[in-house]
Structure formats: structure tokens, C-alpha cells
Amino acid sequence: MKKMILLNPGPVNVTERVKMGWNRPEICHRESDFTDLLKGIRKKIKVISDVDDQYTVVVITGSGTASMEAAITSTIRKKALLIKNGVYGDRFEEIISTYNIEKRVLEYPWTDRPDLSEIEKALIDEPDIDTIVMVHIETTTGLVNPIDRVGELSRRYQKVFLVDSVTGIGSEYVNIMKNNIGVCIGTSNKSLQSFPGVSFVVIRKDLLDIMKENKRTVYLNLYENHESQERGQCPFTPAIQTLYTLDAALDELIEEKIEGRIQRYKGLADYLRQGVKGLGLKLLLTPEYQSNTITSIFLPDGITYEYLHDRFKENGFIIYNGLGNLKKNTFRICNMGDITLKDIQQFLGFLETFIK
Ligand SMILES: Cc1ncc(COP(=O)(O)O)c(C=O)c1O
Structure with a gap:
């Protein structure tokens, strides 16, 4: 072909160096070789996300949507404020509804940015909202959403800020710490320039306690995945060869x-x-x-x-x-x-x- x-x-074109990941030897994910690979990847994702030790990383075998679902189900305690202006905002809504999580939805035209005063009003009127959910770059159109301004609101009203930066990480400034982002979703096969099959969530560590209580799924609970990954393991069989390619792609990004x-x-x-x-x-x-x-x-x-x-x-x-x-x-x-x-x-x- x-x-x-x-x-x-x-998915994107990748370099020969990244493709070489497929040629690495088969390894068992319960051996130290895998622990070393996983440890390196989690560390490198922290580097490219520009976060300090208040943050940690969970790698998920599954596409970006798996990490969206992991983030939603693990983070929201009672009620989400979803701000949407495209199909990935719609996908968040579908996930939130599927798990019967309460929500307030603010919807905007696909070619417009959200209205900050409406967001603020919702936060004042509905104090039971605990998490603000938003897509950074809406792939539907390519629109950049104002994560800085919404981040300020999340700080002022003490809400968790959950951001899908699947199309942002690697190609835009995300400023996770400055923008008060508590949970940030990324993926391997876009601006990180690796293959599909693996995605990840960057998490502020103080949210792990909430995630421990929010066990809505078996495969995707971020607390349990994190516990296991801290021990150098994945609870389920990971996409090892894709992880090798991601590791090489992260090296390339850190060099560039x-x-x-x-x-x-x-x-x-x-x-x-x-x-x-x-x-x-x-x-x-x-x-x-x-x-x-x-x-x-x-x-x-x-x-x-x-x-x-x-x-x-x-x-x-x-x-x-x-x-x-x-x-x-x-x-x-x-x-x-x-x-x-x-x-x-x-x-x-x-x-x-x-x-x-
Ligand atoms: C902004 C955004 N979020 C989430 C996803 C979902 O990723 P996937 O199709 O890998 O599940 C995509 C995919 O294009 C996306 O652009």
C-alpha cells in the first residue's frame, strides 16, 4: 500500500524512529522491562505537560475516548458543568449521561467561544456543581476554547477543572498549572506523533482521594490504575508495542x-x-x-x-x-x-x- x-x-504520520517501536522485542508486562518502560513514559508525559510533582500521570490502553470516560467517571462527585461547542463536547455529555451523573450544560455555536458570564452565573446559581468540564481544542472546527479564563473561574469558585486537550497537548500551550487544570486528557496519536491505542490523563494528586471514592467502572477508574502504575504495573494487559512507539515519540518531542x-x-x-x-x-x-x-x-x-x-x-x-x-x-x-x-x-x- x-x-x-x-x-x-x-492518526498522523510518524517518523521512522517512532515506527521502530514495533520492532522492539516482545516483553511480559509483569516483568521489570515493562516497569522501566512505563516509568519512563509517565515521567516524560509530565515533562511535556510542564507540570511539577503536585501532578501525576495515568496511562490508559484505549483511545482518547477511554481517557475521557476515565476522567469523567473518576472525577465528578455529584454534578458537572459541561461547556460545549462541538462533537467532543457532545461526547462528554453522552458519557456523563450514560453514567447518570447530574449535569448542567451550556451549549454554544460551533464557531463561537463560550460566554464567561453565563459560566460564572451557573457556578453561583448551582453550588452543587463540583467539576467544570470542557474541550480545549474542538477538533470539530479547530476552535481554541478559553481554558485560561475558565481556569480562573474554576479557581475563584473552587471547582475541579477537567479539560480534554487531546488535540491540544503537543501543539498548543495548555498551561495546566497556571490554568488550574486538575485533570487533563491527552492522546498518543495526534500532536505527540505516535500511533493510536494509548491515551493518558494528567492528574493533580490531591484529586486522587476523590477518585478513590468514585469507582464507577472497573477498567477505567483512575485511582486504581494510578495505584497499580505507581507500583510499575498496569492492572490489565497494556498495549506494549504502542507504548514503545509512544516512548520514542515522547523522546522526539522532548528533543524538539x-x-x-x-x-x-x-x-x-x-x-x-x-x-x-x-x-x-x-x-x-x-x-x-x-x-x-x-x-x-x-x-x-x-x-x-x-x-x-x-x-x-x-x-x-x-x-x-x-x-x-x-x-x-x-x-x-x-x-x-x-x-x-x-x-x-x-x-x-x-x-x-x-x-x-
Ligand atoms: C478533542 C478530542 N477529544 C477526544 C477525541 C477522541 O479520541 P479517540 O477518537 O481517539 O477516542 C478526539 C478524537 O479526534 C478529539 O479530537
């Missing part, structure tokens, strides 16, 4: 530095957006709402997503559709992973040809 340039929002990766992705996104606009196409979001990795673009008149997708695929590129109401008139291009400026230039060249 020929190599594709993946311009979808994960978070700042370096953010700037590299931002440079690619800026170039892409200039190029797209130069072809006369319009972007969905205003510049100040745009992330460093996802660009939602209006389809040109008379051209369908399916047509563009198929032409790009014939030429070695995978692009991604819009969602919901945006499906019929937008598509998404993501510049995460081991891709280069040359790939973006080539993409723009094809785009020019296909829309003519």
Missing part, C-alpha cells in the same frame, strides 16, 4: 521541545491558510479562534467534499470532512504529525488544480 500524507486530525513543535505546527498552519486564502477560499473561523493544527475551509461553489477527497486520495493525500451542518459546505485540513512544508505546498498545488 502506498504511503499517504495524512491531513486528517489523527514543546515550544519548537508549537512553532513548527503554527508555521505550517499559517502557510496553509495563506495559500488557501490565496486560492480564493474562505476559512470558517476568525483568526483569533484558530488552533495551530486544524483549518476548516469552505468548499468552493460547485465542488463537493467527496470529489475533493477522491482526487486527493488518488494523489496520496487524505483530507477530512466537516461535521453536522458543516458537512455539506466545509472540509478540514490538519497539519499534525511528521509532515513538512513541502507536503503543504504540494497539497496547495493539487488544490489549485482540483478547484479549477
Whole structure:
């Protein structure tokens, strides 16, 4: 099968060094070799998350949604305030409802940021809310949500702040400590540039006591996973080979530095957006709402997503559709992973040809 340039929002292209993880010897997860691997990964996730020893990490075998479910079920005591403006906010709502956890939901248009005064009012009116839940980068559109401002509110009203930064960690400043984030979710197969199958939760240690009391699931309770991981074990069989690739990807990120990766992705996104606009196409979001990795673009008149997708695929590129109401008139291009400026230039060249 020929190599594709993946311009979808994960899984992403990875380097040869990361792929080498698959070639590591088979090991037993009850042996010291695995303990060393797990210990290294948890330490490196702390480094790339820029947190100190008030924080700890739980690695979950399962995609980003598994960590969303682990975080929700382990953290919320009584009631959540969910702030949502896209499909990953909807997914949080589905998880919260599935476990019959009480919630107040503040919903905003997919192209808008949440209203801070409404959030504050909900916190004042409903003191039984214990956790604020929010997505950092809404992959639905690429919108950057104001985790700094909501973080301030969580501090002022003494609420736990639970953030899905699955599309943020590695490509944006998350500032977990400064933004009072108590629980932060990330994944291996987006800006960390590894393979799918493993995700993680960065947790402020004082929340572990709450997590001990909140045992709503067997596989995903963060307290029990943490207890086991502190002993260098996973309670269940982990995706060992994916963990090897994640370990190599974390080494790469630490060498490139978070700042370096953010700037590299931002440079690619800026170039892409200039190029797209130069072809006369319009972007969905205003510049100040745009992330460093996802660009939602209006389809040109008379051209369908399916047509563009198929032409790009014939030429070695995978692009991604819009969602919901945006499906019929937008598509998404993501510049995460081991891709280069040359790939973006080539993409723009094809785009020019296909829309003519
Ligand atoms: C913001 C966000 N949260 C959560 C997820 C869920 O991750 P997964 O599909 O790996 O379960 C995604 C996936 O794209 C995402 O973009």
C-alpha cells in the first residue's frame, strides 16, 4: 500500500524512529522491562505537560475516548458543568449521561467561544456543581476554547477543572498549572506523533482521594490504575508495542521541545491558510479562534467534499470532512504529525488544480 500524507486530525504520520517501536522485542508486562518502560513514559508525559510533582500521570490502553470516560467517571462527585461547542463536547455529555451523573450544560455555536458570564452565573446559581468540564481544542472546527479564563473561574469558585486537550497537548500551550487544570486528557496519536491505542490523563494528586471514592467502572477508574502504575504495573494487559512507539515519540518531542513543535505546527498552519486564502477560499473561523493544527475551509461553489477527497486520495493525500451542518459546505485540513512544508505546498498545488 502506498504511503499517504495524512491531513486528517489523527492518526498522523510518524517518523521512522517512532515506527521502530514495533520492532522492539516482545516483553511480559509483569516483568521489570515493562516497569522501566512505563516509568519512563509517565515521567516524560509530565515533562511535556510542564507540570511539577503536585501532578501525576495515568496511562490508559484505549483511545482518547477511554481517557475521557476515565476522567469523567473518576472525577465528578455529584454534578458537572459541561461547556460545549462541538462533537467532543457532545461526547462528554453522552458519557456523563450514560453514567447518570447530574449535569448542567451550556451549549454554544460551533464557531463561537463560550460566554464567561453565563459560566460564572451557573457556578453561583448551582453550588452543587463540583467539576467544570470542557474541550480545549474542538477538533470539530479547530476552535481554541478559553481554558485560561475558565481556569480562573474554576479557581475563584473552587471547582475541579477537567479539560480534554487531546488535540491540544503537543501543539498548543495548555498551561495546566497556571490554568488550574486538575485533570487533563491527552492522546498518543495526534500532536505527540505516535500511533493510536494509548491515551493518558494528567492528574493533580490531591484529586486522587476523590477518585478513590468514585469507582464507577472497573477498567477505567483512575485511582486504581494510578495505584497499580505507581507500583510499575498496569492492572490489565497494556498495549506494549504502542507504548514503545509512544516512548520514542515522547523522546522526539522532548528533543524538539514543546515550544519548537508549537512553532513548527503554527508555521505550517499559517502557510496553509495563506495559500488557501490565496486560492480564493474562505476559512470558517476568525483568526483569533484558530488552533495551530486544524483549518476548516469552505468548499468552493460547485465542488463537493467527496470529489475533493477522491482526487486527493488518488494523489496520496487524505483530507477530512466537516461535521453536522458543516458537512455539506466545509472540509478540514490538519497539519499534525511528521509532515513538512513541502507536503503543504504540494497539497496547495493539487488544490489549485482540483478547484479549477
Ligand atoms: C478533542 C478530542 N477529544 C477526544 C477525541 C477522541 O479520541 P479517540 O477518537 O481517539 O477516542 C478526539 C478524537 O479526534 C478529539 O479530537
